[in-house]
Amino acid sequence: MPIAAPTPPFALHPQAHRIASEAEALRIARDLAADFATGAAERDRERRLPVAELDRFSGSGLWGITVPAAYGGLGASFVTVGEVIALVSAADPSLGQLPQNHLAALDVIRVTASEAQKRLWFDRALRGYRLGNAFSERNSRHVGAFETTLRRDGEHFVVEGDKFYATGALFAHYIHIGAVDPEGRVHLAIADRDAPGLTITDSWSGFGQRTTASGDVTLRGVRVGAEAVIPAWRGGEAPSSNGAVSQFIQAAVDLGIARGARDETIRFVRTRARPWIDSGRERATEDVLTIHQIGDLTVKLRAAEAMLARAGRAIDAILDAPTDAAVTETAVAVAEAKVLTTEIALLAADKLHELSGTRSVLAADNLDRHWRNARTHTLHDPVRWKSFHIGNHALNGIAPPRHAWS
Structure with a gap:
């Protein structure tokens, strides 16, 4: 029986640096990569999760560089974003992979969220809060078929389901969950990592990317507010x-x-x-x-x-x-x-x-x-x-x- 993972000892109330230019973003990424390369082999061998390194990574401000300038961010070009991810991944690709779903979710928010939602979630990203993935499912028909459900319950929404390949969830402040509403449309429901009914299991046993902790997330009656339900389906429509x-x-x-x-x-x-x-x-x-x-x-x-x-x-x-x-x-x-x-x-x-x-x-x-x-x-x-x-x-x-x- 898998055992729920304890909350890793990461910074629960971060204050990230605000990056002022793309040149600064690249300089910070190079400096971090040089440090992350030291110990990467040992972390992989021992499957020692990179909690301290991850706090440095997101605290550097690099996880917020795609936030548009209109919302206080850098609005960095994706040429720069790609180079930042490549620099860190050359040193430790587990660390390089961890922002992937966070950055993808920020783009979904940019495209599909309301103005109030954008202000809320972009501000949190700029302060250093991390979004962790709960998207793919182990037993669904294919990668895009979701059995996780989202239904309204008064002023809130309720999420039910089981997720796997949940990269970054163990280290996240918030978990963005792919779930379908009664009309079959996919939403991101963003829950606090400690929400009642949400369980994160560090069950990742893959022979590679060993320190991403890409395990399971179980959702049993998890309640989220309307401000945390993003109509992701509009990004494909x-x-x-x-x-x-x-x-x-x-x-x-x-x-x-x-x-x-x-x-x-x-x-x-x-x-x-x-x-x-x-x-x-x-x-x-x-x-x-x-x-x-x-x-x-x-x-x-x-x-x-x-x-x-x-x-x-x-x-x-x-x-x-x-x-x-x-x-x-x-x-x-x-x-x-x-x-x-x-x-x-x-x-x-x-x-x-x-x-x-x-x-x-x-x-x-x-x-x-x-x-x-x-x-x-x-x-x-x-x-x-x-x-x-x-x-x-x-x-x-x-x-x-x-x-x-x-």
């Missing part, structure tokens, strides 16, 4: 950025994993790998086939970086005035980036061991975490369907579907 934002951040995590694996390969080859016997060289860094492979990885990484930045610019262009045509082109651009970031994450993690040799698999170094993280995270929203939608648009002019996984 009309053209919007919602789906593209969700997928873009996933791709940024994968790009970071690829960077981390490639950089680890270079460090290992420089300091510990041996040249192959047939190379005729004294050092691994002089092995011509190793040099070629590092060059190939670098080119493919740069291509993925360029495609992610291109997708970020496409999202920026549709934020204020989305049209059907522009949203379609943006979805395709994000899908293209997702294909390349997935491929380079898996390739770089694999080449880390191929080019570093047998000594790279020793448990003391825990280098296999790069492959485990890449293989686990790239299972989000499979790229075989990205390629299908890209091809179907190019060949037949058919737009990708509008939902959070496309």
Whole structure:
């Protein structure tokens, strides 16, 4: 029987820094990434949850940089958002993944919420409060089929259901829950993490992304106020950025994993790998086939970086005035980036061991975490369907579907 997880000892009443520019956001992300890289291997090995690191991350103000300027935020470009996520994910992709659902929920609020709701939830995000995911379900027909229900009860709403893959919930101040109303429309119902009837279980046993604590959330008669019910269905009914934002951040995590694996390969080859016997060289860094492979990885990484930045610019262009045509082109651009970031994450993690040799698999170094993280995270929203939608648009002019996984 799973045991409900105790509340981690994180800052329950945060006061986050307000970031004033995109240059400052990138500087903060680089500084945090350098610190987060220290101890990442040990956290993964011991499954030591990164509570203190997460408080620093959200307290830095980076979790609030997408809040529009009209509501007191930076309104950062998604080019910058993608780079922030990639920088942190290169150091520790579990930490890099944790803001994904938070940032996606903020975009849903921007697109579909009332003005009063926007003021409330954007202010909380700017102060450092974190939103945790309770969206996907273990036993539903497919990822977009929700059995969790939302019904009105007087001035409140009541949520009933069971959730899995609840990334960030264990560390969150509020849990945003995907639930359907009696008309079958999907809403986000945002509940306090300590609301009666809401239970978070740290049951995540995946071999990768081990410290995301992506376990279960059980909802039994959880009551939320009207200010916390966001009509997310409207983000798919009309053209919007919602789906593209969700997928873009996933791709940024994968790009970071690829960077981390490639950089680890270079460090290992420089300091510990041996040249192959047939190379005729004294050092691994002089092995011509190793040099070629590092060059190939670098080119493919740069291509993925360029495609992610291109997708970020496409999202920026549709934020204020989305049209059907522009949203379609943006979805395709994000899908293209997702294909390349997935491929380079898996390739770089694999080449880390191929080019570093047998000594790279020793448990003391825990280098296999790069492959485990890449293989686990790239299972989000499979790229075989990205390629299908890209091809179907190019060949037949058919737009990708509008939902959070496309």
